Amino acid sequence: MSVGGRPRGTATGVQVSQQSSVEWTENRATAGRRALDLAELWAYRELVLFLALRDLKVRYRQAVFGVAWAIFQPLAGLAVAIVVFHNLADIPSDRLPYPVFAFLGFTVWSYFSSSLDGATASLVGNASLVTKIYFPRMVAPIAAVLPRLVDTAIAFLLLGGLMAWYGVTPGPALLLLPVWFAALVLLAFGAGLVLATLNVTYRDVANAIGLLTQLWLFASPVVYPSSLVPGRWRLLYAVNPMVGILDGFRWSVLGAPRPPAVDAVSALTLLVLLIGGVRYFQRCERRFADVI
């Protein structure tokens, strides 16, 4: 058996770490702003993947309809939209067949709202991990916005079928599709960071989020085109990042008109939300285990 050391020795950490091959890991009170440790997040990529897969498995394991749920949500939204907004209110759809127009909207929207839900609950839902195990806390919200991409991919296959049926073809802007997807994921992540952090301290967030996404849905061009919004309100309208994202998706996938220049405001809000979200999360993350 090895010999226990004499405690209260005189060797200092500095001397010791000079001859070491393995790095010290320090834990001290954080003062001021910390840099985002991307290297550490990368080191924990397997955990991100694992949590995301766990989420998928748990969701579909005991569900009879399994993966079919991936398309039920946008389909149900589409059915309501066709009856209410198209047949009754005769909402225009940028000269596109309304089912194609609205189904894309709902597919993108279901990804966003369910990922936002998931990210918001990611810390509280993993409370047993957060209070008992160390991992970079940002792993949880990152993992939470990934699984729904699978659902979205399935819904996009169905969308392709709908487009073929209605004879809608995308233009060269299709090449920009990854940009809109990236923006969509980052939006869910950025907003999710803020709500997840708030949710740790205030459980009200879990209740408020349903209301928030409902209002947000109607403030976004999901069932109606953004061209319906009058010119003088258009700048304010574009503050909602979903406006630019949905306009971009429809341009790329359905060959709708190119998003107007004012949609650049959406990109700006997204950036502010993302940076602000990361900062806010980092400022609070070391307290999570004490408060949750």
Place this chain on the structure above:
Amino acid sequence: MGRNAIEVEHLSKRYVLGQHHGGGSLREAAGNAAARLTRRRPTGGPEEVWSLKDVSLQVPEGGALGVIGRNGAGKSTLLKILTRITEPTSGVTRTRGRVGALLEVGTGFHPELTGSENVYLNGAVLGMSRQETARRFDEIVDFSGVERFMDTPVKRYSSGMYLRLAFAVAAHLEADVMLVDEVLAVGDAEFQRKCLGKMADVERSGRTVLFVSHNLDAIARLCPTTLWLDQGRVQALGDTKEVLDAYITAGLLPDSRRTFADRPGETVALSSVALLDARGQPSGLLRRDEPFTIEVRFVVREHVPGLDLSVVVQTLPGLRVLDEAWSDSAPPHRGEPGEYVATLRVPPVLAVGEYTLGLWIGSAYETLVWEADAGFFRLDGSTMERPDRLVHLSLSWAVQAC
């Protein structure tokens, strides 16, 4: 040898009680903000508790440090800071290499996932790659002895199986520093022996171990050096035998009744544990030759089918003398919500000496309350009595000349 694997310098941790503890609400926050605006303090005011105060220590690579102290002494907080789960209020900790922790049975296990999926999850949490975990997988399964259930979701595991797998995972994953918190308190004797053996192996293999336990016997066997924490401060740090002797003799005044803080939201809350002498008077100093009574008060908040209760009496070195469960002598209880008083009369069978009292409340499926340090008492007899024995039955001899 020579270099340190763990260094702790002037570590302090302050908790603010009653502030957003266990989830606050926006209304409270708004109320506090309003109170601040009107220059009134929020009712009560936050209460501060120093869970650790100016703790310094070093553990060399391959060393093993035992940590002892009563409940609330700051042992768990120390582990939580070493694992970086939470940050200190001041001071610093340094650890070298990967830190693996077994802080509580089955932490990091997801109930919906199978045993093998959970093994990989734990590996990922430790920052290990899939291949690294895969290499250790067979050993883990082998040690745990639950190979038949590796494809069963762990929510269907018994608490014993849970514990076996959790320990196997923690012991086999390739951590350089291993932190272990009171895992030997549960589980059967055979598994406890297996765990102790494994921990000795871990130590021999050059990994560093920090071992928190109420089982002084296990500490004495595994750790050459021991830290005694008391109310967040270092009471003693050094050679295990000296520290344990000091711990056993000093400071441990017998309590006649210990009350427990109410933790809202728990299914079962322990209210108090008391020791009553033969005349029904509360006392921590009892006569060896008279029966005494252990009285437990608790509140059941939600229906617990098969409610069970057990009292564990241990000698100070951690040898279990009694483990008396309610279910040993009575049919399963229906566990309706309400307040309960349970009494257990112990006949005069124990020898003179000092004993700790542990208390467990739960059901066949889960542990709801485990208080390893629920009481402390001393049995006194005449000075003529020989103390070096466990039971004293006063059996009568039949001797006659023949």
